[in-house]
Amino acid sequence: GIEAHLVLGPVGHAVYACARREERLRGVVRGLPGAVARRCDVSQEADVAAFAAWVRTQADGVDALVNCAGSFGAIGPALETDSGAWLRTLETNLFGTYLMVKHVVPLMTGERPRIVNFSGGGAFGPFPNYSAYAVSKAGVVRLTEILAVELAPRRIAVNAVAPGFVATEIHEATLR
Helix, strand or coil: CCCEEEEEECCCCCCCEEEEEEHHHHHCCCCCCCCCEEEEEECCHHHHHHHHHHHHHHHHHHCCEEECCCCCCCCHHHHHCHHHHHHHHHHHHHHHHHHHHHHHHHHEEECCEEEECCCCCCHCCCCCCCHHHHHHHHHHHHHHHHHHHHHHHCEEEEEEECCCCCCHHHHHHHHH
């Protein structure tokens, strides 16, 4: 699936979207009024910082951040997976969520700012052959809990959702 993050702007409900794959990203925002996109690899802090700086030039503030990047990464028994692929999964799913929060929270100026992190079913029980995905999504749940407490004094609500099965390229590849 597309690894994208959506940043919702003030009252006009502008959408600032980012993803690694620019061509797919453009397809996502095509035809959506008020939606604009910029390429960003959420696992790379320089990309995330540049994305946040770009959003700052587009809007006076941000009302919400939706972190929905997802990669299954290394698939197979944990001891047999490629270590680099395993780590890249954590970099996208968990570290990318952290980086987006770190760089977008300073832009949050709305009355009721919100952060929604996608966790996924792998966070709630053993998920054999998907250790990198499951560990990263369990980490997203714990990060969400921590951020909810840390950001409460700033009146920023932080929640995680596990949307269940979503028909994406990731699932099609898994089924194959």
